[in-house]
Amino acid sequence: MAFVTGSPRRALVLTALLVLPLAAACSEKLETTGTCPVLCPDQGVTRQESVIPPFSVDTTIVGIPLLGQSMYTMIARAGDTLDVRGIMRFDAPPRFFRPSAGTDSTAITTLQDAFVSVVVDRLVSLLPAPVTLEMYDVDGPGSDTAVAVLAPRFAPERLLGSVVAPPLGAGDTTRFDTLQVPVPTAALLAKLAADLPLRVGLRVVSAGDARVLIVPGNTQLSYDPSPDTTIGPIQISARSITPANNIQQRSDESEFTLVVAGSPGLPDDVEHLTVGGLPGRRSLLQFDIPRAIADSATIVRATLVLTQTPVRGFRALDTLVLLPRPVLASPEVVDPFRLAQLAANPFENIPGAEQRPLDSLRLSPSDSGDVEFELGRLILFWRENVPGTPQRAVVLRSQLEGASPLAVRFFSAQATMEAVRPRLRLTYIPPVAIARP
Amino acid sequence: MLLSSRPTPAPVGRPLAAAALALVALLAAGRPTHAQGTLGAQGLGYPPGQVSTSALATGGATAEFDALSPLNEAAMLSSPATTIHFQYAPEMRETSLGDASSSSTVQRFPVFGIVGRVGARLALGVHASTLLDRSWATVSSGQFMSNGAVVAYRDEVTSTGAITDVRAAAAWRLAPRLGVGLGVHVYTGENRTEVVETFSDPAFTSFVQRTLVDYNGASLSGGVNWAPVRQLALAASGRAGGTLRMNSGAGTKLSSASVPTRAAAAAQYSGITGAVLAVRGEWQGWSSLDDLGTEDGLDARDTWDLGVGADVAGPRIGNSAVALRAGARLRDLPFAVDGSSVRETSFSGGLGLTLARGRVLLDFAAQRASRDGPADASETGWTFSSGIAIRP
Numbered sequence: 144m145a146f147v148t149g150s151p152r153r154a155l156v157l158t159a160l161l162v163l164p165l166a167a168a169c170s171e172k173l174e175t176t177g178t179c180p181v182l183c184p185d186q187g188v189t190r191q192e193s194v195i196p197p198f199s200v201d202t203t204i205v206g207i208p209l210l211g212q213s214m215y216t217m218i219a220r221a222g223d224t225l226d227v228r229g230i231m232r233f234d235a236p237p238r239f240f241r242p243s244a245g246t247d248s249t250a251i252t253t254l255q256d257a258f259v260s261v262v263v264d265r266l267v268s269l270l271p272a273p274v275t276l277e278m279y280d281v282d283g284p285g286s287d288t289a290v291a292v293l294a295p296r297f298a299p300e301r302l303l304g305s306v307v308a309p310p311l312g313a314g315d316t317t318r319f320d321t322l323q324v325p326v327p328t329a330a331l332l333a334k335l336a337a338d339l340p341l342r343v344g345l346r347v348v349s350a351g352d353a354r355v356l357i358v359p360g361n362t363q364l365s366y367d368p369s370p371d372t373t374i375g376p377i378q379i380s381a382r383s384i385t386p387a388n389n390i391q392q393r394s395d396e397s398e399f400t401l402v403v404a405g406s407p408g409l410p411d412d413v414e415h416l417t418v419g420g421l422p423g424r425r426s427l428l429q430f431d432i433p434r435a436i437a438d439s440a441t442i443v444r445a446t447l448v449l450t451q452t453p454v455r456g457f458r459a460l461d462t463l464v465l466l467p468r469p470v471l472a473s474p475e476v477v478d479p480f481r482l483a484q485l486a487a488n489p490f491e492n493i494p495g496a497e498q499r500p501l502d503s504l505r506l507s508p509s510d511s512g513d514v515e516f517e518l519g520r521l522i523l524f525w526r527e528n529v530p531g532t533p534q535r536a537v538v539l540r541s542q543l544e545g546a547s548p549l550a551v552r553f554f555s556a557q558a559t560m561e562a563v564r565p566r567l568r569l570t571y572i573p574p575v576a577i578a579r580p
Numbered sequence: 581m582l583l584s585s586r587p588t589p590a591p592v593g594r595p596l597a598a599a600a601l602a603l604v605a606l607l608a609a610g611r612p613t614h615a616q617g618t619l620g621a622q623g624l625g626y627p628p629g630q631v632s633t634s635a636l637a638t639g640g641a642t643a644e645f646d647a648l649s650p651l652n653e654a655a656m657l658s659s660p661a662t663t664i665h666f667q668y669a670p671e672m673r674e675t676s677l678g679d680a681s682s683s684s685t686v687q688r689f690p691v692f693g694i695v696g697r698v699g700a701r702l703a704l705g706v707h708a709s710t711l712l713d714r715s716w717a718t719v720s721s722g723q724f725m726s727n728g729a730v731v732a733y734r735d736e737v738t739s740t741g742a743i744t745d746v747r748a749a750a751a752w753r754l755a756p757r758l759g760v761g762l763g764v765h766v767y768t769g770e771n772r773t774e775v776v777e778t779f780s781d782p783a784f785t786s787f788v789q790r791t792l793v794d795y796n797g798a799s800l801s802g803g804v805n806w807a808p809v810r811q812l813a814l815a816a817s818g819r820a821g822g823t824l825r826m827n828s829g830a831g832t833k834l835s836s837a838s839v840p841t842r843a844a845a846a847a848q849y850s851g852i853t854g855a856v857l858a859v860r861g862e863w864q865g866w867s868s869l870d871d872l873g874t875e876d877g878l879d880a881r882d883t884w885d886l887g888v889g890a891d892v893a894g895p896r897i898g899n900s901a902v903a904l905r906a907g908a909r910l911r912d913l914p915f916a917v918d919g920s921s922v923r924e925t926s927f928s929g930g931l932g933l934t935l936a937r938g939r940v941l942l943d944f945a946a947q948r949a950s951r952d953g954p955a956d957a958s959e960t961g962w963t964f965s966s967g968i969a970i971r972p
Contacts, residue, residue, distance in 0.1 A: 182618060182677060182917060182957060188735055188777050188787065190724060443777070444726070444784045519785040570726060570784070575775045577737065578791035579826060579834055580623055580873045 197567035199431035211395030213545030215356035234340035254328035257366035269354035282342040419541035420550030444570040450563040464542035486538035623915025625714030633967030637930030637945035638889025639907025641858035644815035644846035650707035652803035652817035653761020665969035673961030732780035757807040770794035792829035811851035837871035854893035866914035885911035903932035
């Protein structure tokens, strides 16, 4: 044999040859089935299903969003049933201006023109035909947010001006449009001279149903104190200076929706859960999952089944996007209104994270029947992202809450008919006893 | 004894580099284990046998005389100098069940340790060896009905980890042909299991369960080697006493059981020039581990392990002879399947190289094993074992 009298070099070759099978073993990576379950004892994953009445609490919370916290300031009219108006406050308009560079400022005594501009989101507005927006001076004594006080101020003698909002034509995809409502210069000068705020109210005048959704934060008062074209107009955003002791409330009341007549057909009774409408409503659902399942098993599917009951008074084509949102409050928070407020998409601002922990549903208010919500990802979120004992609660809210009269209703756990009460269909897997065979 | 009988080679240099390269290759080859639904890895796992590569090549027959196999403490006296050794032994196996079969590769590092000599009569050593290797993975799939719809699922179940036997031992040469030894064993290790079930329907979220258990325990062992005549050596060893505990990852005791009692005897004949013939028998009381599992989970059984083998001086490389080895082994595995014991029959062969003037010992072995379980289940496997021993 060649290596009988071989050298160390041959030993190296021999060693290399012997290592080859080891290297071959390392490269193996195989996945096959076929021998389970006979040779795979103790690995049985058993799935169990259960349908339970899900809630310890289910209730409708009325009045969310709070005044001034809607994503739009809505101005709407629907026959004799819906009347929603907008209030904008310009509480501290500048009374002085600098006529030219290097000169002292001087009081405004003349105005070239004045107007209030609003930015309308046309795609979510309902503008089947031209509608007129009328603007009124709503400033005056008394409670400055109460409907009973403010609504009568939309009177002819307080009318400041109006503007026509064009309809949204077929194929028109222009989303934002700026409308300018003229303000009589004399009226504004009088306000400036008396150091009074300018508080205006907008309402829709339309033969048919109309909804104008104004983007808050973009509403401005503009007035030009000088004929000198080198001096630009004064432009200020809506700003409230009352109440003096609450900066958040001042911000909210700078521009808000005034619901003179809310959504029709929404009685708040215990047999129903309501989502949407005006004033805005959310439904709070606090789950009561049996401890035997919640503490030891893993829930792999959770389907909430609600039975919808129709809401009359809306067009058949009207739809509402319903957003289930987990309550993110700590377990110490028990007030239903507060819980309903503290619901949000926990991943909203996390780049790359799951953007929708729960699927949204588009529903028509006039529909009826069972509606299923898949809550599996919410269960996973509770399990993996919330330390301690999470609030096992979900809030159902409308995507355009506070800015749409549309609402949907479901039977609650207090419904007389048991078959239409909410139920939770669970698929869960008990622990697999594999570690200790 | 086999180690001490090797002639000392001459040149140093390239062979040492080759050994180092081989070691690097072995270490770099480490990968996660893959095993599925096998006959061998039932219960608490597969017992690699706690034998070195050279002993594996002889069907385990020489293990009672092998300083690198942590079974008989007295065998440490056969090491002529301080020796550090390491073993790598991947197994490629195919499991058949009826018409279905599955292949898997398991990678093991079953034995490593150090044996030191203190004078001519005393040897001390510490070894870590795999008592039970519970590394496997299974993949299965199926369908079930949910709310009137068919949903497909896929299960992936993985277990990694092992129970490791760490032995500290001392051996004393009472007479020129009689050595005895005692060992203290500490058992350690953990098993990590993961069960993942995924679904075809996105309305379902995945099921993931990860579990960790760890082990601790202790026992005592002893061994004796005696050569009544020059050509014949006899050996016996055993392990007894002690408790093995299984704890949860949080440290809570889940169960405990007696460490399996072990008794072994072997004989080795060297009356033929350049050849050593050996036979060995071992009994282990694995059934004591039944208490470690759930009430009806483990089906642990006492086992016999019989081996016969030969180690002969082969062709020379440089000044050293290549050791050629062969053996056969018949043993039961400790954990039954479906009420049936699993029996393993294996044939093995290998060789040993002595390099760098005896400072580096390289052993290679290949073992072909066949395992029979319940009626239509069987398994075959190739184990390629390599061991390196360095005498600094």
